[in-house]
Amino acid sequence: MARITLDHLAHAYKPDPRGPQDYALKEINHVWDQGGAYALLGPSGCGKTTLLNIISGLVHPTRGRIRFDERDVTELSTEARNIAQVFQFPVVYDTMSVRENLAFPLKNRGVPRDRTAARVEEIAHLLDLTRVLDRKARNLTADMKQKISLGRGLVRPDVAAILFDEPLTVIDPHLKWQLRSTLKEIHRALDITMIYVTHDQTEALTFADKVVVMHDGAVVQTGTPEELFERPAHTFVGHFIGSPGMNILPCRVDGATAYIENEPVSLTRAYRTLPQGQRIELGIRPEFVRLQERGDGLPVRVRRIDDIGRARIARVELAGNALAASVPETFAIDGDEAALAFDPRHVHIYADGHLVAGEPA
Ligand code: ADP
Numbered sequence: 001m002a003r004i005t006l007d008h009l010a011h012a013y014k015p016d017p018r019g020p021q022d023y024a025l026k027e028i029n030h031v032w033d034q035g036g037a038y039a040l041l042g043p044s045g046c047g048k049t050t051l052l053n054i055i056s057g058l059v060h061p062t063r064g065r066i067r068f069d070e071r072d073v074t075e076l077s078t079e080a081r082n083i084a085q086v087f088q089f090p091v092v093y094d095t096m097s098v099r100e101n102l103a104f105p106l107k108n109r110g111v112p113r114d115r116t117a118a119r120v121e122e123i124a125h126l127l128d129l130t131r132v133l134d135r136k137a138r139n140l141t142a143d144m145k146q147k148i149s150l151g152r153g154l155v156r157p158d159v160a161a162i163l164f165d166e167p168l169t170v171i172d173p174h175l176k177w178q179l180r181s182t183l184k185e186i187h188r189a190l191d192i193t194m195i196y197v198t199h200d201q202t203e204a205l206t207f208a209d210k211v212v213v214m215h216d217g218a219v220v221q222t223g224t225p226e227e228l229f230e231r232p233a234h235t236f237v238g239h240f241i242g243s244p245g246m247n248i249l250p251c252r253v254d255g256a257t258a259y260i261e262n263e264p265v266s267l268t269r270a271y272r273t274l275p276q277g278q279r280i281e282l283g284i285r286p287e288f289v290r291l292q293e294r295g296d297g298l299p300v301r302v303r304r305i306d307d308i309g310r311a312r313i314a315r316v317e318l319a320g321n322a323l324a325a326s327v328p329e330t331f332a333i334d335g336d337e338a339a340l341a342f343d344p345r346h347v348h349i350y351a352d353g354h355l356v357a358g359e360p361a
């Protein structure tokens with residue numbers, strides 16, 4: 001086990017000394033605490049797999065260092081780093097039994113037979129593989145094979161960290177729910193640093209104590225699920241997390257008021273120091289937008305109302321901006337005109353995409 005530090009990490013797959021670089025990762029500085037349950041969350045193509053492979057040693061970074069505690073491991077192989085990694089698709093030996101598959105990483109490291117046998121039983125039990133231990137892997141479904149891959153990743157008790165790269169991709173939806181919480185329990189039981197890559201926020205938020213959000217080759221925020229929801233450091237995080245995500249409204253500041261086109265929104269005292277006339281963006285979650293048929297508020301046009309399971313979301317237009325507002329099940333209007341108000345304590349201010357300091361009062 002170790003604390004993993006990434007220091008000025010950057011990676012270009014095809015470094016071109018003459019032209020501008022096409023960086024898959026740009027300047028990543030990050031510390032993964034020992035024993036943490038981390039999710040690495042971001043859309044497809046943002047660099048998650050690249051980052052994971054750099055931590056494990058499958059990819060050598062163009063720039064920067066990787067340290068496990070104080071030890072620089074940048075030049076070490078995956079083997080020497082003592083990292084376990086589980087991939088999107090199953091990696092199993094078809095001709096071996098499930099038991100032999102699970103035992104393999106231990107046997108490979110010269111762990112004594114009795115200890116191996118006990119550990120294999122323990123991991124099989126955690127993953128509900130006990131009853132198939134003596135079956136050949138080849139005869140099992142893709143779901144089962146991926147469970148074996150998970151088991152192979154989890155079996156070594158002495159690894160520095162276990163890395164999971166979208167490990168539930170091939171798993172059946174109903175089993176996915178179950179495995180997600182199983183992995184969480186396993187993290188508690190094993191107390192090993194785990195980094196779990198996913199593009200699915202639900203998966204990230206259920207697994208992780210800390211979520212690391214990536215966007216376009218950079219880490220944009222690290223926080224607990226609550227922090228990411230309540231105080232997104234970047235408009236990207238606000239928009240990406242939540243369903244639907246945060247509303248982002250371009251506006252201009254004048255005194256303690258922000259104007260969306262000509263519609264005034266009052267800001268809390270904390271934001272009165274903003275440069276006058278500055279172009280900013282307001283971030284407000286649909287949960288904190290109040291919509292009513294008439295009365296005080298900004299005039300909006302309701303375009304439609306979507307039922308999304310337990311919630312209803314009104315899609316409205318405010319001075320040319322599309323906006324989502326959570327509405328109660330009883331919400332009904334005559335025509336399409338409504339009044340909208342924001343809870344100022346939940347309005348965040350962004351300049352160039354970054355959260356402007358100032359605690360909401
Ligand atoms: P993610 O896992 O978040 O989907 P990746 O790390 O796979 O993202 O990819 C990040 C970027 O690097 C993408 O633009 C992708 O096209 C590029 N990339 C990934 N692997 C390679 C590779 N082997 N060679 C060249 N470019 C790659």
Ligand code: MG
Pocket residue numbers: 048049050
């Ligand atoms: Mg990937």
